Structure formats: structure tokens, C-alpha cells
Amino acid sequence: MIKLKNVSKTYSMGDVVVNALAGIDLHVKKGEFVSIMGPSGSGKSTMLHLIGVLDKQTKGSLIINNIDVAKLNDEERTTFRLKNLGFVFQFYSLLPELTALENTFIPNLLGGKNFDQCRKNAQVNLVKLGLGERLKNYPHQLSGGEQQRVSIARALVNKPEILLADEPTASLDSKSSLNVINIFKQLNEEIKQTIVLITHEEELGKKADRGIWLKDGVIDKEKRF
Amino acid sequence: MRVIPFLAFKDMKRDKKIVVLVVFLLAFSYINMTFFPAFLNGLSDTFQSEIVDTGTSHIIIQPSLDSNEQYLNFESSIRKKIDLIPGVVKSSAHLYATGTAYYENKQSGIRIEGTNPSDDIEVTTISQKLLRGDYLSDDDDEIVVGEYIAGRKIEDSIGKNSAFGRNVEGLGGVDVGQKIKIKFSNGVEKEYKIKGIVGSEGFSFVSQTVYISKREADSVLGISDKASAILVKLNDKNSADKYKKLILELGIANADIETWQEASSFVNGINQTFGIVITITTMVGIIIVMATVGIVIFINTTRKRRIIGVLKAIGMQKNQILGVFLFEALFFGILGTLLGLAIVYSIVFYLTINPIVVPIGYLKPILPLETAINAVVILLVSSVIAGYVPSRMASKQEVLENIKTVE
Ligand SMILES: Nc1ncnc2c1ncn2[C@@H]1O[C@H](COP(=O)(O)OP(=O)(O)OP(=O)(O)O)[C@@H](O)[C@H]1O
Ligand SMILES: [Mg+2]
Numbered sequence: 001m002i003k004l005k006n007v008s009k010t011y012s013m014g015d016v017v018v019n020a021l022a023g024i025d026l027h028v029k030k031g032e033f034v035s036i037m038g039p040s041g042s043g044k045s046t047m048l049h050l051i052g053v054l055d056k057q058t059k060g061s062l063i064i065n066n067i068d069v070a071k072l073n074d075e076e077r078t079t080f081r082l083k084n085l086g087f088v089f090q091f092y093s094l095l096p097e098l099t100a101l102e103n104t105f106i107p108n109l110l111g112g113k114n115f116d117q118c119r120k121n122a123q124v125n126l127v128k129l130g131l132g133e134r135l136k137n138y139p140h141q142l143s144g145g146e147q148q149r150v151s152i153a154r155a156l157v158n159k160p161e162i163l164l165a166d167e168p169t170a171s172l173d174s175k176s177s178l179n180v181i182n183i184f185k186q187l188n189e190e191i192k193q194t195i196v197l198i199t200h201e202e203e204l205g206k207k208a209d210r211g212i213w214l215k216d217g218v219i220d221k222e223k224r225f
Numbered sequence: 226m227r228v229i230p231f232l233a234f235k236d237m238k239r240d241k242k243i244v245v246l247v248v249f250l251l252a253f254s255y256i257n258m259t260f261f262p263a264f265l266n267g268l269s270d271t272f273q274s275e276i277v278d279t280g281t282s283h284i285i286i287q288p289s290l291d292s293n294e295q296y297l298n299f300e301s302s303i304r305k306k307i308d309l310i311p312g313v314v315k316s317s318a319h320l321y322a323t324g325t326a327y328y329e330n331k332q333s334g335i336r337i338e339g340t341n342p343s344d345d346i347e348v349t350t351i352s353q354k355l356l357r358g359d360y361l362s363d364d365d366d367e368i369v370v371g372e373y374i375a376g377r378k379i380e381d382s383i384g385k386n387s388a389f390g391r392n393v394e395g396l397g398g399v400d401v402g403q404k405i406k407i408k409f410s411n412g413v414e415k416e417y418k419i420k421g422i423v424g425s426e427g428f429s430f431v432s433q434t435v436y437i438s439k440r441e442a443d444s445v446l447g448i449s450d451k452a453s454a455i456l457v458k459l460n461d462k463n464s465a466d467k468y469k470k471l472i473l474e475l476g477i478a479n480a481d482i483e484t485w486q487e488a489s490s491f492v493n494g495i496n497q498t499f500g501i502v503i504t505i506t507t508m509v510g511i512i513i514v515m516a517t518v519g520i521v522i523f524i525n526t527t528r529k530r531r532i533i534g535v536l537k538a539i540g541m542q543k544n545q546i547l548g549v550f551l552f553e554a555l556f557f558g559i560l561g562t563l564l565g566l567a568i569v570y571s572i573v574f575y576l577t578i579n580p581i582v583v584p585i586g587y588l589k590p591i592l593p594l595e596t597a598i599n600a601v602v603i604l605l606v607s608s609v610i611a612g613y614v615p616s617r618m619a620s621k622q623e624v625l626e627n628i629k630t631v632e
Pocket of ligand 2 (some may be wrong): 044045046
């Protein structure tokens with residue numbers, strides 16, 4: 001599903017060169033739930049942005065779904081993200097002027113579905129995540145945990161191949177955090193959702209099938225749970 | 226693309242106050258771009274119709290300058306032919322002369338106009354400008370005097386100037402029933418009884434003219450069947466060009482034929498001056514529109530940096546982002562023009578029924594459809610262009626930079 005071969009990412013700012021990733025080899029299988037951990041600045045987000053087709057590697061190859069994504073042009077990359085990837089961000093990623101239902105169906109709307117289909121589909125997803133009572137609520141009327149669940153619903157409406165999440169629990173209390181991770185676990189078990197999750201809390205990372213620790217842009221250790 | 230109007234409307238719904246503000250500013254701009262021209266248009270129309278109504282009518286025939294003739298000959302037979310052309314209401318012969326009027330110790334230089342009132346009443350509105358007394362009849366030997374010539378009594382006119390700043394002392398306030406002496410430029414001197422006083426502000430000569438019957442003018446000037454000018458009134462003043470051709474075909478000797486537009490060409494000069502003023506107001510309007518829409522869209526996109534990044538990350542194309550903000554800009558433009566149109570037409574409608582009274586007469590704003598439509602196009606186009614720049618900038622921003630933005 002996701003194959004990284006000797007992937008490096010270098011940022012250069014004038015004379016200073018930062019090796020955010022320095023030769024990563026990783027293979028995530030279909031249906032696998034992988035958590036990425038490691039200290040701050042170790043390159044976790046950088047790696048997720050590459051897998052999320054939001055950025056391009058400096059070196060190495062990245063194949064997702066048998067497609068060499070570095071070769072896609074800007075428009076194709078955007079379409080690729082819409083069709084194949086679901087994103088959950090760390091914080092504040094919902095449109096404040098849209099209800100939970102409307103926020104959820106944006107990817108469907110972008111995919112060309114009509115409003116009826118959009119609403120139905122979004123409702124089904126929100127109900128599954130326990131938000132059946134909050135469809136008409138605006139983000140500011142929802143708790144942080146609820147907002148993250150709406151984000152997860154939005155990430156799932158287009159039935160993506162891969163769900164990507166960059167510290168989705170960082171701004172939540174421990175109870176809500178556990179709740180969010182359990183949702184990921186459940187999705188992975190029930191519909192074989194492929195998931196790549198970044199977290200700096202090992203307790204949560206352990207819920208995955210496999211944990212990967214980065215340090216200074218390389219894989220430091222790897223463990224199956 | 227359903228998503229573009231959907232997101233645009235939701236976004237504007239959230240900032241209703243801003244939308245209202247922008248729409249009002251755009252409407253104001255629309256009014257600025259249309260009402261001012263309409264006002265000036267009405268003004269030049271008032272000038273022009275006054276000249277047409279009292280001086281030139283729709284077509285004016287005069288002796289050509291290079292013929293050295295002072296008068297047109299055989300005016301009655303020329304007029305008979307003209308009057309037979311379908312679409313001609315009536316023609317009227319005018320004789321012009323100059324002279325001096327005397328009353329007691331006062332005197333005043335005057336222009337004198339002789340007409341046949343029974344013809345002229347259908348051609349000009351001079352007879353309607355009567356302020357006091359009665360108008361002339363065809364074989365009158367009394368006269369009608371313009372109010373500036375008649376003047377006012379000193380005590381009435383102290384500190385009072387006419388519309389154009391002239392002191393209207395004239396003959397010091399002669400009135401109906403009194404007698405004045407006129408010395409014509411050919412030397413003839415005669416005493417006349419005043420039958421009526423006429424007056425009209427503006428660019429017409431009515432207030433500065435002494436009107437006499439054509440028969441009286443003939444006898445004073447010692448001529449007959451001649452005219453200084455033949456005025457022709459048409460059913461449709463807008464087809465004056467066509468009638469000018471028809472009259473040209475009559476082959477009147479040594480004659481210059483002009484339509485009312487040609488004859489009052491100095492009004493075109495005024496219109497050109499107004500045109501410059503209008504161009505400037507239009508440019509100011511465009512600047513207001515562009516600044517308003519540009520700034521509002523710019524601020525909006527700046528505030529939404531992170532959300533724009535998120536939308537792009539989850540699969541929204543650059544062009545769709547651009548589309549949302551352009552849609553908003555266009556929508557501002559449409560609402561602004563609609564409101565502007567409604568306000569401008571209400572004002573024009575109201576002032577057409579209740580014209581503004583100005584020193585030169587009644588002023589009704591005239592808004593040509595073309596001006597109204599041009600302003601709509603200008604407003605919409607400048608809204609979209611002004612919206613395009615910040616929208617384009619927003620749509621091109623790097624996704625990652627946007628996502629890392631913390632609001
Ligand atoms: N746009 C950039 N320009 C320059 N350097 C960058 C840029 N983005 C990231 N870096 C650097 O790359 C390295 C890895 O950053 P990254 O964001 O991947 O870390 P992280 O593991 O996600 O850390 P955290 O846990 O704090 O989120 C860091 O040293 C960072 O300073
Ligand atoms: Mg990070």
C-alpha cells in the first residue's frame with residue numbers, strides 16, 4: 001500500500017541545511033494500523049506530509065497504491081488526496097460557518113455527489129461516531145473531542161484507502177484521546193482501514209498493530225504490539 | 226461545481242454585516258456613476274430644449290453666410306412647400322433686427338424679432354413665456370417686451386441680480402399699457418404701446434427681445450415676403466436629419482439648413498465638458514469598488530489561511546478555491562448594482578414627477594439606458610477583477626504553510 005525506499009527530505013535555508021528525514025525505508029500494508037512516535041523535531045510530521053502527498057521528498061521513492069506520487073502534477077496530487085486519502089489534523093480544521101453535517105460532507109461534495117447523497121452519507125458516518133444528536137451543531141458548539149470526531153467523519157466519507165492523522169489527540173484530555181484512538185482501532189478492525197497515526201504518547205501508540213520510532217530523521221526502532 | 230456557491234454563500238452568511246457594508250458601498254458607487262451623469266444630462270437637456278423651443282425649433286433655415294444675402298426670399302412659397310412634407314408640424318418665418326429702446330431717461334440696446342403669431346404659436350413656445358398682459362396677434366401694431374428690457378423699478382431691483390448675475394435694470398420697469406420709443410438700426414423711429422411682457426431664464430433670448438408682428442417688421446424694414454430665418458417644427462425631433470435632407474431637396478436658394486443639434490452645437494461643447502467630469506466620477510467609482518471588494522476579499526482570505534490549506538489538503542483544487550472568492554466578489558457586485566439600480570431609478574422616477582426648480586427652469590434627471598447598463602458592467606467587471614487578485618494569491622499559497630498557520 002505505502003512503500004518508502006530510502007526517502008530523504010532536506011530543507012535548506014540559506015547556508016543551513018536541515019535533514020528532516022535521512023533515508024527512511026518503510027512498508028505499510030493494506031489494512032495495517034501503524035503509529036509513528038519519537039521526540040519533537042524527529043521528522044514525524046515531515047514523513048506524514050510526504051505520505052499525505054502534501055510535500056515531495058528530496059530523495060528516494062514513495063509509492064502509494066502502486067502510484068509514484070512524485071510524478072503527479074499539482075492538480076493530479078490534489079485529486080489523488082481527494083480520492084485516496086483521509087486527513088485528521090491536530091486542531092482546528094473544521095469550517096466555522098458549516099454545521100457538523102456540512103463539514104463532514106465537503107469531500108463528497110468535492111467528489112461531485114449531490115446534496116441529498118452528501119447529507120445521507122455524512123449522517124451515516126456521524127451517527128457511527130456517536131454524533132447523531134449533533135448534526136446541526138456548529139464547531140463552536142462542540143467540544144474538542146467532538147470536533148475531532150467530526151474531522152474523522154469527514155476524513156472517512158470518501159472511503160479513503162489510507163487514513164492519516166497527525167497528533168489528533170494533542171489538544172484533547174486523556175479520556176477524549178482514548179476515545180479517538182479507540183475509534184481508529186475499531187475502524188481498523190471492522191473495515192480493515194489502513195491508518196498511519198502520529199502520536200507522542202506511547203500509551204495511545206500501543207493501540208496500533210505496529211509502532212515506529214523516529215529519531216533525527218531515521219527509524220530508531222520498530223515494534224509489533 | 227456545487228461546492229463553489231455552497232461555500233461562498235455559507236462564508237458570506239457568516240459575515241452578513243460585512244456583506245451589507247460592501248453592498249451599500251457598491252450601491253453608492255453605482256449611484257455615483259449613474260445619477261451624476263443623469264443630472265448633467267437633464268441639465269443640458271433643459272438648456273437645449275429651451276433653445277430649441279424658443280430659438281431654433283427642430284430645423285432652422287437661414288441665408289447662407291457666403292451668399293451675402295441678409296434675408297431668405299419668397300418665404301411664403303418656401304414655407305408652403307415645407308408645410309406639405311408629411312411629418313412637419315408647421316414652419317414659421319422670423320425677421321431679426323436690432324435697435325435701441327427708450328423710456329423716459331433710460332435706454333437699452335435690444336434685439337427685435339418679427340413673427341406671425343398664428344404660425345409661430347405652433348412652432349415655438351415664445352407665446353407661452355408671457356408673464357403679464359397679452360401676446361401679439363398677426364396684424365398687431367403693439368409690441369411684446371422681454372422682461373430684461375422692461376427692467377425693474379430701481380427700488381425693486383436693489384440687491385437683486387438675475388440668475389446669471391445681470392442687473393436687470395433695463396428700461397427701469399416699464400409695464401403693460403405704457404409706451405416706449407424704438408429706434409431701429411436702419412434709422413426708423415417709432416413709438417409702441419406694450420401689450421405684454423415675456424420672460425425666460427436660461428440660454429434663450431426671450432427676455433432680451435422685443436417681439437413685433439411680422440407685418441409691422443415688414444413695414445419698418447421696408448421688405449416683404451422675406452425672412453431672416455424659417456423655423457420648422459417636426460413631429461419627431463429625432464429624425465431631424467432625415468427632414469433636413471427632404472428640405473435640402475426643395476432647392477431653396479442661398480440657404481443654410483441646420484438641425485437643432487447643429488444649431489445648438491455649443492450645447493455639445495457643454496456635454497463634452499460634462500463628459501470629462503463624468504469620466505472622472507466613473508473612475509472614482511471604479512476605485513471605490515476595487516478598493517472595497519479587493520480589501521474585503523483580501524482580509525477574508527488572510528483570515529482563512531489555515532482553512533484554505535485544510536480544504537486543499539482534503540482535495541479541493543486551486544481553481545475551486547479561486548472560484549469561491551471570485552463568486553463572492555461577483556455576488557457583492559450583483560447585489561451592489563441591484564441596490565444601486567433600485568435607488569437610482571427611484572430617485573430619477575421621483576424627480577421626473579417632482580422636478581428640481583433651478584434658475585433656468587425645471588430640471589429632470591435623464592438616465593439613458595446605455596449609461597445604466599455601462600455602469601452595471603463596469604461595477605461587475607471591477608468587482609471581479611478586484612476580487613481576482615487576492616483570490617488568486619490565496620489559491621496559490623502552499624498547503625503546508627497554510628496548515629501550519631495557527632490562527
Ligand atoms: N518548512 C521547513 N523549513 C525548514 N525546516 C523545517 C521545515 N519543516 C520542518 N523543518 C524541520 O524539520 C525537522 C523535522 O520536523 P517535523 O515537523 O517533521 O518534526 P516532528 O517530528 O513532527 O516534531 P513535533 O513532534 O514537534 O511535531 C525539524 O528540525 C524542523 O525544524
Ligand atoms: Mg509534528
